[in-house]
Amino acid sequence: MSSYSNTARLTEARRVAIFGGTHGNEMSGVTLVNLWMKNSDEIQRKGVEAKPFITNPKAVEKCTRYVDTDLNRAFTPENLSAPGGDELPYEVQRAQEINKVFGPKGSPEAYDVIFDLHNTTSNMGCTLILESSKDHFNLQMMNYIKKAIAPASCLVLLNEHPLLKYSTSRSVAKHPVGLEVGPQPQGVLRSNIFEAMRVILKHALDFIELFNEGMEFPSCSVEVFRVSERIDYPRDANGNIIAMVHPNLQDCDWEPLNPGDPMFQTFDGKTIHYQGSGTVYPTFINEAAYYEKQQAFVTTRRETLVASAIGKA
């Protein structure tokens, strides 16, 4: 048997899209995509067709997360097949249009890779978001990016939870990749966050070019943080929030939180401690957009995944 017998042979990734403005007030992605729509030299690679695209132009126009409903939750089978045309919520119409152009979701005609650019108000740094632990192309891409940006770091959030997974814009692609960079307030552009996003995307596109050119990627391991649990703010009987993220936890995304550690601080100064079992790694701590989703932060658990060797078919 050849030494390549365990190498997964994957088709080239020729059709790549870069989405910005899935949330209209996340300015790094909106700005980069608008820039690249004017001049796409920076994102072109040999053997790759990279298409920059503003997914929610009405929300970008208003500088708001969404107009009728969150576009990054809208790509459900029900929405994508819903009749109703103009009567449907704006983002559902938009999801259908995006699915036609870049999908159909789950079909062989779908785009190979979609990068969806997001900002968070949380202190998460550079985070790549994956939806499957079995996508070896994406896992290899994560390994490549991590090595390329060292000594800077970027972490991988794995959103594969049976209940907490949601139907993202990027999910129409064969290989969906979310890129979440923060902290950056909504509606604000910060140069450090903008540049960090730009650099990650550069390496991601380089990886695709190398893959398409026939480079072989040996098996490797990738550290990921798997979404575990969603934690809401403490509330009173009427549903009003009665506590804030504790100062010891605020801005401490990705740092271990152990049972008994301070988690919230009530307005009258009482500390609420984390009561879970074992160490978790909180992230999206105090994200502005998640107040409406009743989420103060999400806990993750650290794992090491093995990416198979890959090469093009």
Ligand SMILES: CC(=O)N[C@@H](CC(=O)O)C(=O)O
């Ligand atoms: C702050 C924010 O918008 N985060 C994204 C994460 C993702 O793209 O999966 C969202 O909730 O849709």
Ligand SMILES: [Zn+2]
């Ligand atoms: Zn977003």
